[in-house]
Amino acid sequence: MAKVALIGAGNMGEALIRGLLEAGFKEDEIIFSEVRDERRKYIKERYKISDTKDLAELTSIAQYIFLVVKPQDAEELLESLSPLVTEKNVIVSAMAGLKISTLSSILGEDAKVIRIMPNLSVAVKEGVIGICRNRNVNNGEFEFLKKTLQNLGLVIELKEELFDALTAYAGSGPAFFLFFLEGMVEAGVKMGFSKDSAFKMAEKIVSGTMKLMASENLHPSILREKITSPGGTTIWGLAILEEKAFKGAIIKAFEKAERRARKLSV
């Protein structure tokens, strides 16, 4: 019997399916529903899991039902699900910006609702996943889902008020970091390395630094100080970053993304 269902198998739906399978779920414990035909065929063939268009079937076999459609498709889906959801089902919404109160206003105040905010790295089991629940979800159900999601990355239980901050931090954060990486590759090319070697080196510099930080359990500023010798090259470069208010710009970028997430939230 399927335990988990996903409605919507786009980018995030597929990432969750991949993560769940890698985490040890059997193919027959996952079922999905996807409106786009070619996408449905691709998911079925690639992951060998079954699908259904029938939401009544889906709610009767699966306990945990992940909603992974775009927020603009949510209302229609929630209205179709509303008469079918029973106290056996736990609705797990991954839809950005949709508050639990909005979901419950359509699904019914008795519906068990968990809200998660994952990022795409769940596909490689290195995601960051915020989670919160309404009071209808019992401890056993909540712990089961947390434990399941822990196989896909770092699970952080948060008050719902912090979900917009998490959207900025874990959702947009990777893009900010990649923007820095682009700059680093361009700097390498400017200094004469080929684009390919600049990229390969930048990748290793970043992964090596992260590994070192983790293995020595150091705060970034402590490790950075270790690399900054008096009168050396690093301090001269860092002085430029300070002059350009590098850290301030990063903080402002996150704050702006959070404000945008709050504005889009309903």
Ligand SMILES: NC(=O)c1ccc[n+]([C@@H]2O[C@H](COP(=O)([O-])OP(=O)(O)OC[C@H]3O[C@@H](n4cnc5c(N)ncnc54)[C@H](OP(=O)(O)O)[C@@H]3O)[C@@H](O)[C@H]2O)c1
């Ligand atoms: N991508 C991310 O990094 C990320 C991160 C956090 C949260 N999320 C959330 O995850 C959700 C999905 O995002 P995504 O990037 O995966 O979007 P996506 O690639 O567009 O995937 C959604 C899929 O669901 C299908 N769909 C729409 N209505 C459906 C229905 N009633 N039943 C079954 N399938 C349906 C869509 O088909 P059509 O294209 O034909 O409509 C599409 O194939 C969004 O709410 C988003 O906020 C995404």
